[in-house]
Amino acid sequence: METIVNKDTERWDLVIEGRSSLFDLKFREVWHYRDLLMMFVKRDFVSFYKQTILGPLWFFIQPLFTTIIFTFVFGNLARLSTDGLPQPLFYLAGITAWNYFADCITKTSTVFKDNANIFGKVYFPRLIMPLSIVTSNLVRFGVQMLLFLGVMGYFAATGADFRITSAILLFPLLVLMMALLGLGLGLIITAMTTKYRDLSFLVSFGVQLLMYMTTVIYPLSAAPDKYRRLIELNPMTGMIEAFRHAFLGKGEFSAWSLGYSALVTLIIMVLGVVIFNKTEKNFVDTV
Numbered sequence: 001m002e003t004i005v006n007k008d009t010e011r012w013d014l015v016i017e018g019r020s021s022l023f024d025l026k027f028r029e030v031w032h033y034r035d036l037l038m039m040f041v042k043r044d045f046v047s048f049y050k051q052t053i054l055g056p057l058w059f060f061i062q063p064l065f066t067t068i069i070f071t072f073v074f075g076n077l078a079r080l081s082t083d084g085l086p087q088p089l090f091y092l093a094g095i096t097a098w099n100y101f102a103d104c105i106t107k108t109s110t111v112f113k114d115n116a117n118i119f120g121k122v123y124f125p126r127l128i129m130p131l132s133i134v135t136s137n138l139v140r141f142g143v144q145m146l147l148f149l150g151v152m153g154y155f156a157a158t159g160a161d162f163r164i165t166s167a168i169l170l171f172p173l174l175v176l177m178m179a180l181l182g183l184g185l186g187l188i189i190t191a192m193t194t195k196y197r198d199l200s201f202l203v204s205f206g207v208q209l210l211m212y213m214t215t216v217i218y219p220l221s222a223a224p225d226k227y228r229r230l231i232e233l234n235p236m237t238g239m240i241e242a243f244r245h246a247f248l249g250k251g252e253f254s255a256w257s258l259g260y261s262a263l264v265t266l267i268i269m270v271l272g273v274v275i276f277n278k279t280e281k282n283f284v285d286t287v
Contacts, residue, residue, distance in 0.1 A: 029125040040132035059143040067092045074217045081222040083250040094216035096148045097243045100141040101178045107133045108186025109203045126280045167246040181265040187272030191279035220252045235261040
């Protein structure tokens with residue numbers, strides 16, 4: 001007996017198409033695969049700390065040791081200004097914010113190269129992978145924020161001159177902006193590395209250089225006039241200055257600088273998604 005199937009009445013849970021709009025972000029599919037997103041987040045933690053002695057304690061050790069080194073080199077030897085703030089507190093504020101952005105861009109920039117085997121065999125929204133990186137880094141950022149708040153409590157007990165301002169209400173916005181900026185730049189870089197492998201070697205080095213063009217180790221008020229405008233063009237400068245102003249009451253925070261950072265972040269994020277969507281259709285042929 002021959003079974004006749006009416007194609008007009010067939011209903012599919014998922015339809016995979018070879019062509020789609022560059023601006024089609026597939027948010028519905030991302031939500032449908034949310035369990036996979038959490039699985040990738042868990043995988044990142046397990047794979048990174050597997051066979052390590054200290055495990056998650058590295059969340060605290062890395063920023064703490066970096067703060068000590070910055071305090072010795074830039075605070076005591078170079079004697080750079082910290083806007084009157086205790087040196088460890090000033091540097092830890094910049095390091096905490098910068099680490100989240102740097103981790104997002106560095107780890108997202110190798111998504112295509114690191115997951116070529118998975119992408120070539122199984123279908124799922126490719127945006128899941130970079131989103132899982134940003135999410136797992138957010139957990140690390142939260143743990144390092146606890147360290148920062150603990151150091152704040154210590155210096156508050158010693159009578160240090162700093163204060164929490166009303167700008168702290170912008171903290172969720174600052175975290176979102178840092179995540180989107182790192183994600184957008186990472187998507188652009190990972191798309192380019194499918195053809196130009198050399199870029200993957202320059203990412204870590206470039207991020208370190210970019211840190212010195214951001215107000216991580218010095219306040220914007222101490223920047224020479226001839227370089228000040230160039231430093232302000234870096235969107236991370238406005239975010240870090242706003243971060244310090246929110247928690248420590250110091251920093252050249254303004255609506256203009258934060259608005260500029262938000263605008264640049266939005267442009268880079270949209271551009272990154274467009275390039276990522278275009279590249280994901282045929283990257284397996286070039287990786």
